[in-house]
Amino acid sequence: MRISVIGCGYLGAVHAATLASMGHVVVGIDTDSHKVSQLARGFAPFFEPGLEELLAEGGATGRLDFATSMDLVRDCDVHFLCVGTPQSKTSELADLTYLEAATRSLAEHAKAGSVVVGKSTVPVGTVRRVRAWLGEAEVELAWNPEFLRQGTAVKDSLVPDRLVYGVDDGDAAAPAVLRALDEVYAPLLHAGVPRLVCNFATAELIKSAANAYLATKLSYINAMSELCDAAGADVTQLAAAMGLDPRIGQRYLAAGLGFGGGCLPKDIRSFRAQARELGVDSVDGWMGLVDSINVGQRTRVAAVAAELCGGSVVGRRLAVLGAAFKPDTDDIRDSPALDVALRLAEAGAHVVVTDPKAINNACMRYPQLQFEATLAAACEGAELVLLLTEWAEYRELSPDDIAELVAQPVMVDARNVLDREVWREAGWTVRGLGTGLQVPEAAASL
Ligand SMILES: NC(=O)C1=CN([C@@H]2O[C@H](COP(=O)(O)OP(=O)(O)OC[C@H]3O[C@@H](n4cnc5c(N)ncnc54)[C@H](O)[C@@H]3O)[C@@H](O)[C@H]2O)C=CC1
Numbered sequence: 001m002r003i004s005v006i007g008c009g010y011l012g013a014v015h016a017a018t019l020a021s022m023g024h025v026v027v028g029i030d031t032d033s034h035k036v037s038q039l040a041r042g043f044a045p046f047f048e049p050g051l052e053e054l055l056a057e058g059g060a061t062g063r064l065d066f067a068t069s070m071d072l073v074r075d076c077d078v079h080f081l082c083v084g085t086p087q088s089k090t091s092e093l094a095d096l097t098y099l100e101a102a103t104r105s106l107a108e109h110a111k112a113g114s115v116v117v118g119k120s121t122v123p124v125g126t127v128r129r130v131r132a133w134l135g136e137a138e139v140e141l142a143w144n145p146e147f148l149r150q151g152t153a154v155k156d157s158l159v160p161d162r163l164v165y166g167v168d169d170g171d172a173a174a175p176a177v178l179r180a181l182d183e184v185y186a187p188l189l190h191a192g193v194p195r196l197v198c199n200f201a202t203a204e205l206i207k208s209a210a211n212a213y214l215a216t217k218l219s220y221i222n223a224m225s226e227l228c229d230a231a232g233a234d235v236t237q238l239a240a241a242m243g244l245d246p247r248i249g250q251r252y253l254a255a256g257l258g259f260g261g262g263c264l265p266k267d268i269r270s271f272r273a274q275a276r277e278l279g280v281d282s283v284d285g286w287m288g289l290v291d292s293i294n295v296g297q298r299t300r301v302a303a304v305a306a307e308l309c310g311g312s313v314v315g316r317r318l319a320v321l322g323a324a325f326k327p328d329t330d331d332i333r334d335s336p337a338l339d340v341a342l343r344l345a346e347a348g349a350h351v352v353v354t355d356p357k358a359i360n361n362a363c364m365r366y367p368q369l370q371f372e373a374t375l376a377a378a379c380e381g382a383e384l385v386l387l388l389t390e391w392a393e394y395r396e397l398s399p400d401d402i403a404e405l406v407a408q409p410v411m412v413d414a415r416n417v418l419d420r421e422v423w424r425e426a427g428w429t430v431r432g433l434g435t436g437l438q439v440p441e442a443a444a445s446l
């Protein structure tokens with residue numbers, strides 16, 4: 001099939017490359033000419049494991065191309081809308097202006113009978129607006145939310161847990177739309193990936209509800225970590241024991257600094273705003289609590305840092321390990337690590353940040369922080385080390401690796417990934433979250 005992918009960011013570039021690897025002829029369209037020129041030359045404009053290999057394969061087979069001009073979508077049978085839907089700058093609502101612009105532009109170029117498939121995460125009711133933006137274009141519409149995670153996006157796209165097709169069940173064209181989607185995803189369906197067909201509102205809500213559930217699970221275990229600190233219990237052991245119950249499961253129970261990124265935070269706020277508009281107070285209140293528990297973890301980490309510095313971080317040299325919002329990505333959107341680093345810098349500390357992949361993105365945006373390419377340079381002379389993003393190389397750190405570099409052997413392990421006993425035996429003071437030591441109220445204002 002000939003397919004276009006409109007919007008080639010963390011979602012769209014991976015989607016385009018994986019569709020080409022399945023045998024389709026794909027053109028990715030993006031308004032960012034720098035991104036397009038990198039993609040067209042086979043370079044990933046961001047770090048995503050496995051993406052460059054797929055871009056190279058797509059380029060070599062001639063099945064994958066990228067462009068800024070919508071002209072190239074004319075021959076395509078299916079168009080995927082993958083543009084950003086960030087949080088509005090002035091409210092909790094999703095900003096749909098990119099989606100509107102992309103849809104209106106697509107409508108001018110899409111051939112009659114082609115199928116427009118939304119993939120961006122949108123508030124319930126958006127598909128009706130997309131239909132209106134398509135105007136007189138003689139195209140069909142479907143909504144096919146995406147569940148991939150950054151860092152494992154290629155694998156998640158090639159082996160997804162499920163495919164959700166939102167279609168207009170009252171429309172005579174629905175069977176043809178389903179056939180088109182089945183043809184797109186034929187290799188996945190043959191491999192047994194479950195396929196769920198539903199109406200538009202359900203498809204929109206499935207995506208928001210799934211992200212809200214993941215966020216809920218994370219804030220739940222982070223609330224438990226606060227309880228563990230108050231009660232002298234250990235949240236890592238608590239989570240491990242809870243997770244052994246298959247009804248609960250181990251995943252998304254790692255307590256610590258909480259969630260960030262370009263999706264979960266903005267999606268729960270958008271979900272909250274949707275619930276308010278629909279008059280469903282329970283979801284509004286619930287999402288508000290999930291959000292505030294999550295943001296509260298950042299305050300708690302900053303408070304622990306201040307406590308370990310004797311009550312104030314003013315003038316102290318602090319090393320921060322991690323800038324990306326999670327390991328295996330260079331994405332710094334709503335990064336909890338950078339949020340804590342900035343709070344500590346604002347409180348008067350000299351903060352030196354390192355990260356295996358995200359330094360370039362971070363140093364352009366935050367000139368008030370010092371960035372170092374290596375762990376050794378970041379730790380040199382540090383009076384306190386904060387492990388804020390659990391990259392493998394930080395999880396596997398041993399006290400000997402940095403003991404000679406730091407000024408004081410003191411560590412905040414905000415992801416609870418280090419073996420505290422090993423570090424304590426080596427003479428370090430180590431604090432995690434939910435380890436049975438209360439975060440002081442006085443410092444919590446930081
Ligand atoms: N990043 C992820 O892991 C996932 C993201 N999503 C959703 O996918 C959507 C996209 O997210 P990301 O890829 O992370 O965002 P992103 O910001 O990385 O990419 C969006 C891309 O759209 C391009 N764009 C904006 N307006 C355009 C237009 N009129 N025409 C063509 N291109 C245009 C931008 O230049 C940018 O490259 C969001 O709704 C997000 O919630 C869903 C699942 C996973």
Ligand SMILES: O=C(O)[C@H]1O[C@H](OP(=O)(O)OP(=O)(O)OC[C@H]2O[C@@H](n3ccc(=O)[nH]c3=O)[C@H](O)[C@@H]2O)[C@H](O)[C@@H](O)[C@@H]1O
Nearest residue numbers: 146147148149150252253254258259260261263264325326
């Ligand atoms: O809609 C989206 O864009 C995507 O959002 C998340 O994916 P992603 O943001 O890539 O990252 P996750 O792996 O889910 O992690 C989110 C945050 O939770 C944190 N986290 C995760 C797991 C955990 O146990 N503890 C924890 O604090 C991570 O550090 C990270 O900051 C969802 O997992 C995807 O299914 C969804 O498609």
